[in-house]
Amino acid sequence: FPGSVPGLQGYKVFIAIAMIVGDGLYNFVKVLSLTTIGLSHQFRQKDVSSDLPTVGHSSDHVSSQVSYDDKRRTQLFLRDQIPAWFSTGGYVAFAAISTATLPHIFHQLKWYYILVMYIFAPILAFCNAYGNGLIDWSLVSMYGKLAIFIIGAWSGASHGGVLVGLAASGVMMNIVSTASDLMMDFKTGHLTLASPRSMFVSQLIGTTMGCIISHCVFWLFYKAFDDIGLPGSQYPAPNAVVYRNMASLGVEGISSLPRNCLLLCYVFFGAAILINFIRDLAGKKWRQFIPLPMAMAIPFYIGSYFAIDMCVGSLILFVWEKINKAKADAFGPAVASGLICGDGIWTLPASILALAGVKPPICMKFLSRGTNITVDNFLTPQG
Known part of the structure; x- marks a missing residue:
């Protein structure tokens, strides 16, 4: 193309x-x-x-x-x-x-x-x-x-x-x-x-x-x-x-x-x-x-990943509204603002750690089934 x-x-x-x-x-x-x-x-x-x-x-x-x-x-x-x-x-x-x-x-x-x-x-x-x-x-x-x-x-x-x-x-x-x-x-x-x-x-x-x-x-x-x-x-x-x-x-x-x-x-x-x-x-x-x-x-x-974040947040708010709708309506925006702010602020220490060459001790990946099988076959010792 x-x-x-x-x-x-x-x-x-x-x-x-x-x-x-x-x-x-x-x-x-x-x-x-x-x-x-x-x-x-x-x-x-x-x-x-x-x-x-x-x-x-x-x-x-x-x-x-x-x-x-x-x-x-x-x-x-x-x-x-x-x-x-x-x-x-x-x-x-x-x-x-x-x-x-x-x-x-x-x-x-x-x-x-x-x-x-x-x-x-x-x-x-x-x-x-x-x-x-x-x-x-x-x-x-x-x-x-x-x-x-x-x-x-x-x-x-x-x-x-x-x-x-x-x-x-x-x-x-x-x-x-x-x-x-x-x-x-x-x-x-x-x-x-x-x-x-x-x-x-x-x-x-x-x-x-x-x-x-x-x-x-x-x-x-x-x-x-x-x-x-x-x-x-x-x-x-x-x-x-x-x-x-x-x-x-x-x-x-x-x-x-x-x-x-x-x-x-x-x-x-x-x-x-x-x-x-x-x-x-x-x-x-x-x-x-x-x-x-x-x-x-x-x-x-x-x-x-973006949709999953939004889905989890919406699910939390949905359950909160079922438990106590008045508090969910009053404090929902504040909780969302805190989560967004915390996620954004973390980029600053993450950038500092990346500049210092620090690598995370654990790395998680979500792969498709075919790719995951290929990775497993590669990691599995042969014979």
């Missing part, structure tokens, strides 16, 4: 991509529709601005519906706003810096690609932030995939379109995700009586720290694990392969796909949309029994 992902690997990658894109596209349209409906509803209410409990202004109508605590939170939050000239000027300054510097890092990424992304990014960032506030679902990855296909195809294969698409995806995702995260921080500040300026400064400090810490973490992983990013390794980095092949598909077209792979992609793409549509139509009682396409697509590519 032609292309960089021949054979079974090509089917695994692109079928997973088709399900991810189908799921993301459905939810993108869904969130965009909810955003449009919400905005049009607000614009139709012409007197909504006069009912907002802003500083120095209140109304009897709002006083009868909004509690005193909420009124005080809103008054304190609006008292310390960020000037519009500062946010606009900051965005223009960062856009200018990115447009000037990124082409020197990625030579194939031309300055006008970055400028176009910064022109359209505020619209996408607003839609994502507003939609995330409505349904608590950020579609940052979908905007990144959109940038991969559009900018990568615009550049073309002869001008490094794959690298251009991946770099453009990173730029777009950082712009859109930062806006959404900042709005969530503002919501937290509103609930905790923190000023918008303090929340903005806190995220600015955190982003600056991330620019340094993320590079150190990447260097630590890169030096500690020689096989990082390879299929079947301890850290296979499946998203890297998925995004890289998305860029290849957008630049090279369907000629890089294995035989009949495009037909299967169409089928699974439509299945992902259909499953989401059925989930939305089904009631709350039956929705929990319908799987998420994204949850099926990720283990389909990276393997069973």
